[in-house]
Structures are given as structure tokens and as C-alpha cells.
Amino acid sequence: MRTLFKSSLLLLFMLPMSFFAQNTVSGTVTESATGLPVPGVNVIIKGTSNGTTTDFDGNYTISDVSDEDILVYSFLGFATQEVPYEGQSTIDIALDEDQATLDEVVLIGYGATSEQDATGAVEKISAEEFNKGAVISPEQLIAGKSAGVQITPPGGAPGEGATIRIRGGSSLSANNSPLVVVDGVPLDQRGVSGTRNALNTINPNEIEDFVVLKDAAATSIYGSRASNGVILITTKKGKKDSPFQFTYDVKASIGNITDKVDVLNAEQFRNLVTSRSNTDPSLLGDADTDWQDVIYKTSVGAIHNLTATQGFENFRYRINFSNTEQTGVLKTDYYGRNSLNIALNQDLFDNSLKLTLTSKGILEDNSFADQGAIGGAIAFDPTQPVYDPTSPFDGYFEFRDGNTTNDEMRLATRNPLATLEQYYNRGRVKRNITNLKAVYELPFIEGLEFNVNAGFDYAENEGRNSRPITSAIVAAEREQFEEYFNINRNLLLDTYFNYKTNITPINTDLDFTAGHSYQEFFQYFTGRFTNPNEIEEREPSINRNALESYFARASFDIDDKYLISASYRFDGSSRFSEDNRWSGFPAASIGWKLHNEEFLVNSGVISKLKIRGGYGETGNQEIGPNYGYLGIYTPSVTGASYQFGNQFYPTLRPEEFDEDIKWEALKNYNAGIDFGFFNNRISGSVDAYYRQTSDLLAQVPVPAGANLTDQLVTNVGETVSRGIEVGLGGDLARSEDFNWSLNYNITFQENEITALSLGDDPEFFIPQGGIGGAVGNTIQLWKTGYDPYTFFVFRQVYDQDGNPIEGAYVDVNGDNAITEADRQPYKKASPDYFMGLTNTLNYKNLDLSFTFRGSFGNYVYNNTQSNAFIEAVTVTPDDYYANVNTNVLESNFVDSQYFSDYYIQPADFVKLDNLSIGYNFPFEEVDFRASFTATNVLTITNYEGLDPEIFNGIDNNFYPRSRNFVLGLNLTF
The missing domain is CATH 2.60.40.1120 (Carboxypeptidase-like, regulatory domain)
Known part of the structure; x- marks a missing residue:
């Protein structure tokens, strides 16, 4: 058989x-x-x-x-x-x-080097180190694994992407995410329309390793897009001379939310309303409804992978089919993915020509839940029922004028369950990333190779969202809907030479690379929608931009001790005018392998010791979808016409632009040391960096009449970031039956705006961080001398018992009046330091691993609590009452105190992110492994809100992350 x-x-x-x-x-x-x-x-x-x-x-x-x-x-x-x-x-x-x-090879962009010869801040994370479980988004595999890399998990929506920051990011308004390169194809940093996460095209099961390039000495070969670091993803290929192997892997998961926002229950709510003299208790209902219980459910999911691979002497292949389905903990939320991954390798002409073809095809289906139901569940009256048999809104209870007519109260909170179940939002993304790489060893010069890498990333997205006229949200005579169709296309052609040789007279290895790259990005968007009672065709929107680049790198290894590397990239971007289109990005780095010096080469203790340092310059051109230097005219929509006599004419609206806009430039200094002891059973690295971003791309206010708007993205200001990164690893036990390894990393970081305005006003600042419950109000600011995520608040005064005194704030300037001048920068959302710890144990066929992550020195503005004041419950413009956070019973604030530092709360945390146990069953004909994994297992924090890990530091209507339990089975024939 x-x-x-x-x-x-x-x-x-x-x-x-x-x-x-x-x-x-x-x-x-x-x-x-x-x-x-x-x-x-x-x-x-x-x-x-x-x-x-x-x-x-x-x-x-x-x-x-x-x-x-x-x-x-x-x-x-x-x-x-x-x-x-x-x-x-x-x-x-x-x-x-x-x-x-044994000296592991790592990619460095248009080439590779060994770990011991790398002079930049480069870290490789292999599949053996990945986080376990039913992972949908690839970046979740390396959360907590690398110093200097902060991966903030998304909310609980299935398939949603995490926020990735390498060394804290370098910009304000421009893109702060790293450049991601998949099998040699740089992805569009703007993402792909219609998908929850642009990286979801990459099946996590098919990733061989990640290589993180952190400093400019390593990233400058990517020039104009590398200011925020580079992540190189390599997918699995077939192995040479390997037997046929077929693998089936399945991971089934269930998940539930771990906590709910603390709001008043029905009894507390009735007591509060009836205790006030200006209320009407007859408006309360007779129900006892936990609206958060109503909108959340147990999520279920499964990931199936079928893989066939085989290798011959000159040909090898790997074919993988994957099916993923995952529901969200929020009702009606769903993510589905079918993907086919093909990798083919062919060697020709006595192995002098090597061809590699990789293709990743994906069909992604999404049902997007209306996340406004989260805020609705917090605010809806808990004394009201979910359903009302007299309701004209499909039987859902809704607040109506006088509760007797069929007219909804326009300003009232909507039934959270109706918000979900009366909303249809489906989207489908078809995407393919394919690249063909050819490496030819030229016969006339030994060590000279010519490389061609041609690739494309093509995606189509179509979908529809709608609400019926029976929804209380729809104030129109017809169904509210939108249909859309998008195309995203990314074309790439790289050609470069690589030359490796040994210069015998001086015992020096030379590695030289030089080439040309061209990449073009295209986006198209069209559709139609109701506006408000008419169906309107959306004007097609087309955006195209291109990058052309010339690059070179030379690396020298002298006497297997002294390392020198230098690179230069010359980039041209169509996003800038001819005067600012081209810019150069140089880098240089050195290293000294002390472990190869005579005084250490025979050391029984020190097995690796290398010091290195580097300097580099990179850029950032991600300024948004348009050409910032060109005047753009936007056609008016229906209803926005200009009247001449009895005739109405559509108009063209000029948009803002800056004809002198140019690259954002970053200078980066890095020094590091790599070490290993006792045959590298204990190893690690320490890096210190200093980064300065100038010609900052930021959206700033401009004087009236100076442009076509009062807000403009232009080059203004400067930021500085500095930090120390430490990574440690060790094999604490190594024997035939028992192995134990431990890896730890910690990052200390500091970010500061050092210049912001075009003038010299030291008090100039730009408000940031919009908050819920107060339209147009902000709680953060950009200001010289402060972190970009600094809060901007009044300092609360407390009584002798430690209770906040309503409306009492510190008179900072001593003018005996509380004015806007007393509002001060205070605390920040970004951490002072963060860490990750991974532990792996193997005993015979049993293995156990877990990962902790921690963040310290960061704060969160608790917007769910700041919306909690007594007047918010008992005073409404129509005859209904809204619920609030239980914090109202502690603060006893009657009126809103949105800008009090009372709501700026410490958000330090330690999380047990991942816990996995597995067993390999030793059968003769089939390798069988079973595993059990728990994710989001435990959070240790003093934060009073739902979750302390909020990327921008503003906790408002957060989609709760679920705790998941995953059963995995793997069979290999």
C-alpha cells in the first residue's frame, strides 16, 4: 500500500x-x-x-x-x-x-554574506525560531524575536496585519513601516487595497527565514525606501538530491476574548439614572443586556497545508497548497485564503546557469464586520432589549422619537447587533507574486556572475458593502451601498554583476556587486455608490510612479580578520520634480574579527569576537498616493456644482502641492560587537545606534493664502533617535536526550523631534491624536524636544484622599487662571525599552517552547474612561440614555474632563505570547507530529483598560485580541 x-x-x-x-x-x-x-x-x-x-x-x-x-x-x-x-x-x-x-549565510540585498563577515546590524531568524500556532499574518512569526524590532499585534480581526517598527521609525507623516522584500521582489509600501494585510499573500508555512537589516550600512543598498529598515523574506525551495516527500499539516483553533470593557450593568445604570433629579426613569427598559456578550462569540479556524517536494541532481521543486479559514470574535467577521505556492529550481550547462522560479497565487475572501459596533456595545443602554417585535428595523430594538413612531432618533446610539447583522461588506482579492531569477557564471572570468531578477506583484480587488433601508443607520429612501474595483500592479527588473575572488598577494577576499534596478507601481480605483439617494459612478483614479536605481557594493575580507564594506545607490523617483528627482545614498562599514587573531585563535573560551561600526544614508519617498510636486485637480461630486444662470456646472477643485518637495533623508551611525563563548554555546550581540532624519516629510499648517489649503505635506523639521540593542542566546543543556536553549533580547530607545517649524517659535507645536467623544479634539502633539507620541494634557489636582478634583488643574504659568497655556506635554505612548524571551526544551521526542514579550515606560490615554462622566449618561439631546465606563463611579466627574492627565495611565506589560508543546511519534513509514499551542496566554499589567498594547497610545473602541488554542497535526510521507 x-x-x-x-x-x-x-x-x-x-x-x-x-x-x-x-x-x-x-x-x-x-x-x-x-x-x-x-x-x-x-x-x-x-x-x-x-x-x-x-x-x-x-x-x-x-x-x-x-x-x-x-x-x-x-x-x-x-x-x-x-x-x-x-x-x-x-x-x-x-x-x-x-x-x-556552519557559518550561516545571510542575505544582505542583491547578494549574501556569512554571519561572521557581516559588518552591519543584520539578524537572521530561521523557521526553527518562529512563534508557533495558527499563524495567518507572517510578521507574527517573529514577534519578540529580534532586538530593535517592535511588532505590535493587531486587534482581534482575523488576518489583520501587525504594526512593524525597526528602531522606532524615522518619520512623522511619511510611511514608518520597513521595506519588505519577498524572494527579491520589494513590495509596494502603500499596501494592497482590499486586503487586511499586504503580507498575507505569503503563506507563513512556506517561509524559510526572515533577515532584518537594521542600520543604514546594511539597508542603504535599497536607498530611497530603506530609512525604516528592510525585512527580507525567503520562502522554502526544494533541496538538491532529496527524496520525494509529501506533507500534510493542519492546525485547528478556537478563541475567545479575555476581557471586556468595564461598563455599568443594568442595575448600576438604573441606580445612576434614578439618583439624578433631571432624569426620566420611565425611559429605561426592563431588560438586563450585556451588549458586549451580544456582539462577541467564540472564533473558530483551520489552516490546511499540503506540500510535495523532491530534488534531483539538476532540478528540484516544491509545491504547496494552503487553505485558511478564520472567523473573528466579533460577529460577522471572517477571513478566508486559498493559496498556491510553487518553487522550481533548474541548473543548466554544468551548473553554470541557475534558474529559480517562485510564484505565489492567492484568493482572499473577507467579510468585514462594522467595528463601530464595539463602541456601540459600550455605550448602549443595558436596560433595553436586543429585539423589539414592534420595531420597523427588522425587529431590532432602536431608539425612536417618543418610542412610538417609526422615525429613529438620529443622534442616538444604534443597536450594536443590528449594526453588525444589517451590514454587508464582502471583498475578494486575487493576487500573484512571481519572480524569475537567473544566475549565470560567466566562463571567461572565474568568480564573475550575471544576475537577472524579473518579478511582478499583481492584485485585483473587488467588493461591495451595503445596508438595507430597514437599518436605522440609513437615512435615505434606498439601500445604502458602495461597489468598488481596484488594481494594484508592481513590476520589477533587476540586473547586476557579482564578482568574488581572492587577491592572493594580500590574502584578501573581494566581493563586488554592481547593477541597475527599475520598478514601477500602478494603482487603479473605480466604483459606484449612493449619494445619498442617487447612484453615482465614481471617477476612475489612476496613480503611477516609478523608481530607477543604480547601485554598487564592495566588500573586503583581509586575512580573515579585517572587514571593509562600502555601498552606493543612486535613486530617481517620479514622485519628485526633475530638480529633486535624483539622490545618492552612500554607506561604509568596517569590522574586526578578533577571534582570528593569534592571541585568541586557540582560546578555549572565546569562540567568536567581532567589533564593527558603520555609517550610512537612506531616504524615504512614501509621501502618499499622489505626486506631491504637481498640482492635482479633483472633479466635484454630485450636488457640488456652480450655477451660471439656470445651468449648473461641475467644477474642478485644485489640491495643495509643493513643487520643491524632495526626499526625506536619514543619517545613521551604528557600532556593534558580536561574541560567542564555549564553541558558541553562549552567544550574543550589542548594538548602539544614532539616527538623524532631516528634510522631514510632515503635514504642517501653512498661512492662509500661501497654498491651496491650510495643511500641506512638505519638507520641514528633523528627528533624532538613539538606542541600544542587546541580543543573547545560549544552549543551557546539550545531551543526547535533553536540550535546552534560551534566547533573550532587550532594546532601549529614545526618539525626539529636534526641529519642526519653518520659523523660530520655540512654542510651536502641531496637534495630533484625535480622540473619541469630542469631535476635532486631540490628545497628543508634535513639538520640538519631545517624542512624536507625547501626550498634551492638563495636570490634574487631587484631594487629600487621592481623589481627582473636577476642573482643578495645576496653574503651570502662575497667572491664576487655567487656560490653554497650562496644558503641557506629559508622558508618551512609545516605550523606553522592550524585550523578548524565547525558551525551547527538547526531551527525546517531546518539545516545549514559549515566548514572552514585555514593554516598559509606555503610557496609554484611556479614551473609554474619559468618555465616562455623569452628564454623558443623564443628559442627551433626545429622550434616551447612554451607558459609560464604570470609572464614572470612581471619578464622579459630572462634566467631561477629556484633557486631564488622570486618563494617562501606565501601560507597562509582560505577555506570555506563545506556549507550545509537541510530540514526534516515531513510525517507520510516516513521520507524525502532534502539537498543542496557546497564544495570548497571559498579560501582566496595571493598565485599567482592555489591553495595554495600543500602538498609538489612544485606547478607543479597541477590537479585543482573543486567546486562542490550537491543535496541530503533521504527517510526512
Whole structure:
């Protein structure tokens, strides 16, 4: 049955297989240095596809071995061994470490280097280190894994993307996310319309590793888009000379919210309303409704992966199909994904030409829930029922004028469940990322390669959202709807030479790269909508921009001790005028491998010691969808016409522009040390950096009449960031049966605006951070000398018992009056330091791992509490009452105190993000692994709100993250 099953799969993929059974060989493969078994070693008959891999205990069995066959034993990090078959029934192998492959290769952009030769701040995170569980968004795999990389998980919406910041970001109004490069294709930093996360096209199961480029010495080869760091994602490929393998992997999950916003229950609400003299208790209902219970549910999901892979001498392939379905904890929320991933490698002309084709196709379906229901559930009267048999709104209870007519109260909160269930919002994204890479070793110069990388990223998005006229939200005579259609296209062509040689007279290895890159981005958007009672066609919107680049890098390794690297990129962007279109981005770095010096080379303690330093310049051109230097005219919509006589004419509205806008420029200084002790059983690195961003792209106010608007994105100001990053790792135990490794990282960071305005006013600031409950009000500011996420508040005065005194604030300027001048910068949302800790234990076939993350020195403005004041409950413009946070019973504020620092709360936290246990069952014909994973397991914090991990520091209508439990099964044939 086993042979028939394998044969059927091979025929399916049109691949040959030999059925000439001869002899059988078995044995054990161990590590020569320690005697420990080595699982996963490829054992293959040379020149054939007949082979196997060692199990967890290093054991293998291979059949169909004939006389004069040669058995090849290979595994990454070990020297390959070849053993002639001479009739032995048992062959035990001890593999030696291969120093050439043990020094792991890392990508650095248009090339690769070894870890010991890297002079920039570069970190590789391999699949073995990834977070476990039912991971949908790829960035979740590396949360907490790298110093200097802060990944803030999204809210609870399925498939939603996390916020990624490398060294805190460098801009204000421009994009602060890193450039992401997938198999050599840089993705559009603006994202893809219609998808919750542009990275969801990449199946997490198919990712081989991430490489994070942090400093400009490493990132400047990407020039104009690298100010916020670069993440290189490499997907899995087939392995050379490996036997056919088929894998089925499934992960099933369930999840629930861990907490709810503390609001008044029905009894508390009735007591508060009846205790006030200016209220009408007859407006209260007879129900006892927990509206948060009404809108939330248990989420369920499953991820299926089917993978086939095989490698021959000159050809190898990997094919993966994945199906993902996940519901949200908020009712009506759904994410679905079907993806096909293909990787083909072909070597031609005696391996002088290497071709690699990767293609990732995805069909993504979304049902977007109306997240306004979250705020509605907090504010809706808990004494009212969910349903009303007399209601004209599909039977949902809604506040009506006098509660007797069919007219809804326009200003009243809407029924949260109706908000969800009467809302239809479906979208489908079809996307493909494909690239073909060719590497040709030129015959006339040894070590010279010519590389061509051609790729495209194409996506179509179409969808519709609507509400029926029976919805209380719709104030029109027809269904409210919108239909849309988008196209996103990204084309790439890279051509470059790479030359590697050894300059023998001076014992120097040279690695030189030079080339050209062209990338074009295109976006198209159209659709139609009701406005308000008419159907209007949306004017098609087209945006196209391009980048053309020339780049070069030279790296020298002198006597295997001294490292020198320099790069230069010359970028031109169509987003800027001809006067500002081109700019150069240089970088240089050095390193010293002290462990290769005579005084350390034979050290029994120090196995690695390298110091390095670098300087580089990068840019940022992500200023939004339009060309900032060109005047844009927007056609008027229906109803916005100008009258001449009896005729109405549509108009063109000129938009703001700055003809002198240019690159945002960043200068980066980095110094680091890498170390390892006791044959690298304990290893780590320390980096210190200083970054200065000038010609800051920021949206600032401009004087009336100076432009076509009072707000303009232009080059103004400067920011400085500095920090220290520490990464530590160690094998605390290493034996045949028990292994224990621990990895820890911590990052200290500081960001500051050092210049902001075009003038010299030291008190100039720009309000930021809009808050709920007060239209147009803000709680943060940009101001010279402060972090970009600093809060802007009055300092609350307290009585002798520690209770806040309503309306009493500190008179900062001493003028005996509380005015806007007494509102002060205070605390910030960004942390002083954050950390991650990963622990992995293996005992025989059992493994256990967990990941902690922590953040310290950060604060959150609790907007759900600041909306809680007594007048908000008992005084409404129509005859209804709204619920509030239970904090109203503590503060006893009668009127709103939105700008009090009473609501700025410490948000330090430690989270047990991930806990996983697994077991490998050792069967002869099938490798079987079962695992159980819990995510978002535990949060330790003093923050009074729902979750302390809020990226911008304003807690308002937050979609709660769920705690998930995942059962995983993996079968490999």
C-alpha cells in the first residue's frame, strides 16, 4: 500500500521512481563532536531520487541498494559524506561540522554574506525560531524575536496585519513601516487595497527565514525606501538530491476574548439614572443586556497545508497548497485564503546557469464586520432589549422619537447587533507574486556572475458593502451601498554583476556587486455608490510612479580578520520634480574579527569576537498616493456644482502641492560587537545606534493664502533617535536526550523631534491624536524636544484622599487662571525599552517552547474612561440614555474632563505570547507530529483598560485580541 500510495503521488506530479528492490541498509547518523543523533539527514543513492531522511533519533533505513551504489549523507552545517555500498547491512555515520557551511549565510540585498563577515546590524531568524500556532499574518512569526524590532499585534480581526517598527521609525507623516522584500521582489509600501494585510499573500508555512537589516550600512543598498529598515523574506525551495516527500499539516483553533470593557450593568445604570433629579426613569427598559456578550462569540479556524517536494541532481521543486479559514470574535467577521505556492529550481550547462522560479497565487475572501459596533456595545443602554417585535428595523430594538413612531432618533446610539447583522461588506482579492531569477557564471572570468531578477506583484480587488433601508443607520429612501474595483500592479527588473575572488598577494577576499534596478507601481480605483439617494459612478483614479536605481557594493575580507564594506545607490523617483528627482545614498562599514587573531585563535573560551561600526544614508519617498510636486485637480461630486444662470456646472477643485518637495533623508551611525563563548554555546550581540532624519516629510499648517489649503505635506523639521540593542542566546543543556536553549533580547530607545517649524517659535507645536467623544479634539502633539507620541494634557489636582478634583488643574504659568497655556506635554505612548524571551526544551521526542514579550515606560490615554462622566449618561439631546465606563463611579466627574492627565495611565506589560508543546511519534513509514499551542496566554499589567498594547497610545473602541488554542497535526510521507 505504501509503494502504491507513493507511486500515485509521483505520477500525479509526473516524476519517475524506481521499483527495482535489491538490498536494504540501515544505521544511525550522529554528530562526531558530541555523539548526539542528527535528525533530518538526507540519505540518498548518488545519481538517483531514491533516498530517505533520519528520524528524531538519527536512525534511517534505505531500500533498493545495489552493488557499486554510493550512499550520500548530507545535512546543513555538516560536511557531506559518501560511502560505497559493498554489501553492508548496517552503516553508521559520524558527521563532522563543516566550517564553510556552519557559518550561516545571510542575505544582505542583491547578494549574501556569512554571519561572521557581516559588518552591519543584520539578524537572521530561521523557521526553527518562529512563534508557533495558527499563524495567518507572517510578521507574527517573529514577534519578540529580534532586538530593535517592535511588532505590535493587531486587534482581534482575523488576518489583520501587525504594526512593524525597526528602531522606532524615522518619520512623522511619511510611511514608518520597513521595506519588505519577498524572494527579491520589494513590495509596494502603500499596501494592497482590499486586503487586511499586504503580507498575507505569503503563506507563513512556506517561509524559510526572515533577515532584518537594521542600520543604514546594511539597508542603504535599497536607498530611497530603506530609512525604516528592510525585512527580507525567503520562502522554502526544494533541496538538491532529496527524496520525494509529501506533507500534510493542519492546525485547528478556537478563541475567545479575555476581557471586556468595564461598563455599568443594568442595575448600576438604573441606580445612576434614578439618583439624578433631571432624569426620566420611565425611559429605561426592563431588560438586563450585556451588549458586549451580544456582539462577541467564540472564533473558530483551520489552516490546511499540503506540500510535495523532491530534488534531483539538476532540478528540484516544491509545491504547496494552503487553505485558511478564520472567523473573528466579533460577529460577522471572517477571513478566508486559498493559496498556491510553487518553487522550481533548474541548473543548466554544468551548473553554470541557475534558474529559480517562485510564484505565489492567492484568493482572499473577507467579510468585514462594522467595528463601530464595539463602541456601540459600550455605550448602549443595558436596560433595553436586543429585539423589539414592534420595531420597523427588522425587529431590532432602536431608539425612536417618543418610542412610538417609526422615525429613529438620529443622534442616538444604534443597536450594536443590528449594526453588525444589517451590514454587508464582502471583498475578494486575487493576487500573484512571481519572480524569475537567473544566475549565470560567466566562463571567461572565474568568480564573475550575471544576475537577472524579473518579478511582478499583481492584485485585483473587488467588493461591495451595503445596508438595507430597514437599518436605522440609513437615512435615505434606498439601500445604502458602495461597489468598488481596484488594481494594484508592481513590476520589477533587476540586473547586476557579482564578482568574488581572492587577491592572493594580500590574502584578501573581494566581493563586488554592481547593477541597475527599475520598478514601477500602478494603482487603479473605480466604483459606484449612493449619494445619498442617487447612484453615482465614481471617477476612475489612476496613480503611477516609478523608481530607477543604480547601485554598487564592495566588500573586503583581509586575512580573515579585517572587514571593509562600502555601498552606493543612486535613486530617481517620479514622485519628485526633475530638480529633486535624483539622490545618492552612500554607506561604509568596517569590522574586526578578533577571534582570528593569534592571541585568541586557540582560546578555549572565546569562540567568536567581532567589533564593527558603520555609517550610512537612506531616504524615504512614501509621501502618499499622489505626486506631491504637481498640482492635482479633483472633479466635484454630485450636488457640488456652480450655477451660471439656470445651468449648473461641475467644477474642478485644485489640491495643495509643493513643487520643491524632495526626499526625506536619514543619517545613521551604528557600532556593534558580536561574541560567542564555549564553541558558541553562549552567544550574543550589542548594538548602539544614532539616527538623524532631516528634510522631514510632515503635514504642517501653512498661512492662509500661501497654498491651496491650510495643511500641506512638505519638507520641514528633523528627528533624532538613539538606542541600544542587546541580543543573547545560549544552549543551557546539550545531551543526547535533553536540550535546552534560551534566547533573550532587550532594546532601549529614545526618539525626539529636534526641529519642526519653518520659523523660530520655540512654542510651536502641531496637534495630533484625535480622540473619541469630542469631535476635532486631540490628545497628543508634535513639538520640538519631545517624542512624536507625547501626550498634551492638563495636570490634574487631587484631594487629600487621592481623589481627582473636577476642573482643578495645576496653574503651570502662575497667572491664576487655567487656560490653554497650562496644558503641557506629559508622558508618551512609545516605550523606553522592550524585550523578548524565547525558551525551547527538547526531551527525546517531546518539545516545549514559549515566548514572552514585555514593554516598559509606555503610557496609554484611556479614551473609554474619559468618555465616562455623569452628564454623558443623564443628559442627551433626545429622550434616551447612554451607558459609560464604570470609572464614572470612581471619578464622579459630572462634566467631561477629556484633557486631564488622570486618563494617562501606565501601560507597562509582560505577555506570555506563545506556549507550545509537541510530540514526534516515531513510525517507520510516516513521520507524525502532534502539537498543542496557546497564544495570548497571559498579560501582566496595571493598565485599567482592555489591553495595554495600543500602538498609538489612544485606547478607543479597541477590537479585543482573543486567546486562542490550537491543535496541530503533521504527517510526512
